[in-house]
Amino acid sequence: xxxxxxxxxxxxxTFNDKLLDQYRDRVAQLTAAHSQAQKRFVTxxxxxxxxxxxxxxxxxxxxxxxxxxxxxxxSIMTTPLPPWLMQTFPEELxxxxxxxxxxxxxxWEPVMTWKDALPRMEAPFVLASVCRRWRSIxxxxxxxxxxxxxxxxxxxxxxxxxxxxxxxxxxxxxxxLDVACLYPSNExxxxxxxxxxxxxxxALNLGQIAIKSTLGRIRYPMPLLEHISLFSDAQQAEGExxxxxxxxxxxxxxxxx
Numbered sequence: 001x002x003x004x005x006x007x008x009x010x011x012x013x014t015f016n017d018k019l020l021d022q023y024r025d026r027v028a029q030l031t032a033a034h035s036q037a038q039k040r041f042v043t044x045x046x047x048x049x050x051x052x053x054x055x056x057x058x059x060x061x062x063x064x065x066x067x068x069x070x071x072x073x074x075s076i077m078t079t080p081l082p083p084w085l086m087q088t089f090p091e092e093l094x095x096x097x098x099x100x101x102x103x104x105x106x107x108w109e110p111v112m113t114w115k116d117a118l119p120r121m122e123a124p125f126v127l128a129s130v131c132r133r134w135r136s137i138x139x140x141x142x143x144x145x146x147x148x149x150x151x152x153x154x155x156x157x158x159x160x161x162x163x164x165x166x167x168x169x170x171x172x173x174x175x176x177l178d179v180a181c182l183y184p185s186n187e188x189x190x191x192x193x194x195x196x197x198x199x200x201x202x203a204l205n206l207g208q209i210a211i212k213s214t215l216g217r218i219r220y221p222m223p224l225l226e227h228i229s230l231f232s233d234a235q236q237a238e239g240e241x242x243x244x245x246x247x248x249x250x251x252x253x254x255x256x257x
């Protein structure tokens with residue numbers, strides 16, 4: 001019996017020795033892997049520190065350069081160009097600048113107020129009043145004068161509005177027109193719609209003028225019309241629409257309201 005017990009112990013020791021060998025091999029593998037990972041970690045830490053330093057330096061230089069650029073841009077915007085330099089600008093360049101300034105003065109809104117329209121209306125007149133050369137270029141640029149929005153005036157001054165409208169129609173030549181009749185009179189409306197074949201955009205307040213005389217005019221061909229907006233600041237009763245069909249020929253129309 002003692003002999004059997006001794007054999008069993010020897011077998012267990014042999015098994016444990018084999019298992020210990022396996023563990024030693026695994027420990028050696030993990031130790032090597034740990035060492036390699038630690039080396040990579042130290043390298044990564046070093047690279048991270050270098051990248052962080054470079055990033056901080058780059059951001060600092062970027063901020064300085066951006067601030068300097070903004071100061072230069074502000075300086076250019078606030079420093080008037082000398083008159084002699086303006087006189088050297090080619091007419092084509094000045095005309096392009098004028099058109100850009102006109103776009104910046106305001107865009108087209110289907111339903112706008114006179115406050116919205118005023119900067120756009122004033123812009124070409126302001127440009128034409130700077131000097132003789134600018135006036136010549138502005139007056140000779142039809143696209144500057146295509147926005148027509150009669151202002152609200154008292155009846156005894158309506159002739160001034162009519163004269164201004166006729167001037168815009170004259171200076172715009174044959175260019176397409178953007179017309180906003182917010183406070184029109186029948187007189188002004190009649191003047192504008194003598195050129196209805198040139199109207200590209202139209203915003204019309206039906207509450208301010210006679211419905212029958214107004215809508216009767218948009219029964220006729222308007223080949224360039226792209227946008228139309230009819231609105232009213234007064235309640236219209238049913239049956240006040242005098243014609244069954246409007247805009248009988250408006251092939252370019254893409255938007256209505």
